[in-house]
Amino acid sequence: MTSRGPTEKKRVLVTGGAGFLGSHLCERLLADGHAVLCVDDFSTGQERNIAHLQHRPDFRWLRHDVTQPMDAEVDCIYNLACPASPVHYQADPVKTLRTSVLGAMNLLELARRQGAVILQTSTSEVYGDPSVHPQPESYWGHVNPIGVRSCYDEGKRCAETLFFDYRRQHGVRTKVARLFNTYGPRMRPDDGRVVSNFIVQALQGTDLTVYGNGTQTRSFCYVDDLVEALVRLMATPDDVAGPVNVGNPGEFTILELAERVLALTGSSARIVHRPLPGDDPRQRQPDITLARAVLGGWEPTIDLDAGLRRTIAFFQQTGGA
Ligand code: NAD
Numbered sequence: 001m002t003s004r005g006p007t008e009k010k011r012v013l014v015t016g017g018a019g020f021l022g023s024h025l026c027e028r029l030l031a032d033g034h035a036v037l038c039v040d041d042f043s044t045g046q047e048r049n050i051a052h053l054q055h056r057p058d059f060r061w062l063r064h065d066v067t068q069p070m071d072a073e074v075d076c077i078y079n080l081a082c083p084a085s086p087v088h089y090q091a092d093p094v095k096t097l098r099t100s101v102l103g104a105m106n107l108l109e110l111a112r113r114q115g116a117v118i119l120q121t122s123t124s125e126v127y128g129d130p131s132v133h134p135q136p137e138s139y140w141g142h143v144n145p146i147g148v149r150s151c152y153d154e155g156k157r158c159a160e161t162l163f164f165d166y167r168r169q170h171g172v173r174t175k176v177a178r179l180f181n182t183y184g185p186r187m188r189p190d191d192g193r194v195v196s197n198f199i200v201q202a203l204q205g206t207d208l209t210v211y212g213n214g215t216q217t218r219s220f221c222y223v224d225d226l227v228e229a230l231v232r233l234m235a236t237p238d239d240v241a242g243p244v245n246v247g248n249p250g251e252f253t254i255l256e257l258a259e260r261v262l263a264l265t266g267s268s269a270r271i272v273h274r275p276l277p278g279d280d281p282r283q284r285q286p287d288i289t290l291a292r293a294v295l296g297g298w299e300p301t302i303d304l305d306a307g308l309r310r311t312i313a314f315f316q317q318t319g320g321a
């Protein structure tokens, strides 16, 4: 990887900035010398995620729902506002759709007025339950439009469409990253996603709940590698619009993940099986050929065991609460 050079100070808006990924991104942008405005409705984000940034003169935050229009003087926008855990995005599916679609429109309008560059955090969910493996950006996906995951998958697909139409129709400088499963410190203990569930269960000595037979696969990216990729994508020339897959190509079954978490925590908790949720994708692995090419040799650097150790340490320090 190339080393970080000096960067010109920018006014950066991060929506969803009080969430898991957003708070790490805010931290990184401040460290790079930018002025950061964090916008969040705190529906799944938490004030404690940004508490350590509040004394920083270049950091401001605003409670705002992105389904409503907003104004701000900004040079760059990272749009992360959207619940990401299936448990959370399925709790109020209509709100999830409104957040993805109206949120994208409102922020694209802001980018248009400001002449700002805007980056969308899309998702591997646009590939649905993929019949092509690993998934390259050229694959159009296999998505159920009417299932329980559709509010998230189709909302994100529609947001991608808006990004490309605002680019073609209005000349907005847009970028789309497709994020694969990402984990790390500041996931909520009640988040419902697999990494936080297994770690909290292992530390509490309660059963690890593997949904289905556990042979479904995911590829897990540590948060620092992900943030590095987003920052690099934002810095690419205007003709780099994506979509660009961002994730760690290491692929594991959910059963393997459970066994690793048990080994790394030294927990004697048991593995139990629970019903597989509707439309659960059977396999996921990013093809990151494009990311390597356009993001200056970017490559994930933190393997699953190293990332799990850091995440376990976080949950041990915070008591999993
Ligand atoms: P998260 O739930 O921790 O963060 C989402 C943030 O958006 C929260 O702070 C929440 O309060 C805020 N938010 C939700 N609706 C909002 C609204 N209407 N207005 C303003 N703020 C709102 O989840 P995360 O894992 O940090 O995900 C961040 C982004 O990355 C999401 O857009 C998600 O779809 C995308 N993503 C994440 C992953 C992953 O594995 N973590 C994978 C693919 C895509």
Ligand code: UDP
Pocket (backbone or CB within 6 Å): 085, 086, 181, 192, 193, 194, 195, 197, 198, 209, 210, 211, 212, 216, 218, 254, 276, 277, 280, 281
């Ligand atoms: N999963 C599981 N046990 C849990 C939570 C999730 O076995 O306690 C499974 C889930 O069914 C899916 C995988 O782990 O196959 C990843 O789930 P997650 O909710 O983290 O993300 P997504 O399904 O959106 O990739």
